[in-house]
Amino acid sequence: MALALGGYFSSATNVFTGSLVNLQAWFSTRFVAIQDFLTAPRDIASLRQRNAELESDVAELQAQVIQLQQEVGETDILRALVDFSRANPQNTYRAAAVIGRDPSPFLHYVIINRGSNDGFLRGMPVVTDQGLIGRIDAVISDAARIQLITDPASSVNVHLQNADTEASLVGSVTGDVTLELIPQDIIVERGDLVLTSGLGGGYPPDLIIGQVVNVRSRDFDLFQQATVQPVVDFNRLQIVLVITNFKPVDISPLVPAP
Amino acid sequence: MRNLVAVPVILLTVILQMAVISRIYLLSGIADLPLVMLAAWASQDDVDSAWQWAVATGVLVGFVSALPWVVPLVGYVAVIALAQVLQRRVWQAPLLAMFSITFLGTIVVSFLSLAALRLSGVSLPLSDVLGLVTLPSVLLNMLLAIPAYAVMRDLARWVYSAPEVE
Numbered sequence: 001m002a003l004a005l006g007g008y009f010s011s012a013t014n015v016f017t018g019s020l021v022n023l024q025a026w027f028s029t030r031f032v033a034i035q036d037f038l039t040a041p042r043d044i045a046s047l048r049q050r051n052a053e054l055e056s057d058v059a060e061l062q063a064q065v066i067q068l069q070q071e072v073g074e075t076d077i078l079r080a081l082v083d084f085s086r087a088n089p090q091n092t093y094r095a096a097a098v099i100g101r102d103p104s105p106f107l108h109y110v111i112i113n114r115g116s117n118d119g120f121l122r123g124m125p126v127v128t129d130q131g132l133i134g135r136i137d138a139v140i141s142d143a144a145r146i147q148l149i150t151d152p153a154s155s156v157n158v159h160l161q162n163a164d165t166e167a168s169l170v171g172s173v174t175g176d177v178t179l180e181l182i183p184q185d186i187i188v189e190r191g192d193l194v195l196t197s198g199l200g201g202g203y204p205p206d207l208i209i210g211q212v213v214n215v216r217s218r219d220f221d222l223f224q225q226a227t228v229q230p231v232v233d234f235n236r237l238q239i240v241l242v243i244t245n246f247k248p249v250d251i252s253p254l255v256p257a258p
Numbered sequence: 259m260r261n262l263v264a265v266p267v268i269l270l271t272v273i274l275q276m277a278v279i280s281r282i283y284l285l286s287g288i289a290d291l292p293l294v295m296l297a298a299w300a301s302q303d304d305v306d307s308a309w310q311w312a313v314a315t316g317v318l319v320g321f322v323s324a325l326p327w328v329v330p331l332v333g334y335v336a337v338i339a340l341a342q343v344l345q346r347r348v349w350q351a352p353l354l355a356m357f358s359i360t361f362l363g364t365i366v367v368s369f370l371s372l373a374a375l376r377l378s379g380v381s382l383p384l385s386d387v388l389g390l391v392t393l394p395s396v397l398l399n400m401l402l403a404i405p406a407y408a409v410m411r412d413l414a415r416w417v418y419s420a421p422e423v424e
Contacts, residue, residue, distance in 0.1 A: 099277065105287050152382055
């Protein structure tokens, strides 16, 4: 005790306590490492859970963005349709959404979500803010089927604005529309505007259909033909306007029987 | 009671055809989901109600389509007849039978449609119809054939494994 108090064991105690501290540090380091190892999985699990929650939130927000973009698109379409109806006050319009297409690839018809309950009748013309798309072919209470002007059985009497002549616009199985029965002595040029003529009573006059893109004139043909680029994109029809105050004229009794 | 499952399946198929499939074009051809569904249903061994399904589907498609109603009706019944014949010939390779039924069925329905439209006075050039409508439609139907077969096989197993309720 006297030697220790006198400082004669200081070197020995330093070695001893240093060893103890090193041993303590070694244990402490290993314990912390093991503790980290044991607690880390819990953190990963909680992080994964949090990540999943955030991913779910992101997905929900993305869905909301898509829905809002769709609503903005629909609003734009409706605004354009309202502008169109205001610019053409002579007609009465009712809007309807396109909900389907004809199941047959040979035909070009679309189905809309309004029918006779909304006053729709067979033969009523159907337009968009860009121009004519067709007319109602069949009606049930809550839906109607529209024959597009691109349908191979469709035929529309048209007026070529610049050439100032009448012709007949027919569809095809590929969806292309062609002008037929153009007299040979008429000069038809690319870009000529094609409008409904109103002849035959099937459509009201002066509805825009499209522009001439190509003319085929051969000396040995009775009539010229022309390809028309419609103003309406028929693959992207969403909302259409039915002209409800137009009553088509049935001229079939006037057509002489063969 | 087993036949009641036809009601939602046929309705869903026709709705999907009009709302989705008819908007997906390859050239001017589109797939015919009701036809592929009927071909897949008729290819299942246990199924004994394929004729009724074909008539119901044909009537429904004939109602919604502007084609003469007799075309889908006769066409889909012809698909079932083809399936019955081919299933006996190639019974050991059901997928081969499915592809054969789909291929021949699409061509039959296509030519029936063409004939009916031409008889009603619609001008349809045969070359356009073959190259731009029929062949692309055949290809699309063949693409649909495998998933449709798998779905209808599972449906047939589910329907025909359950005991019949009178």
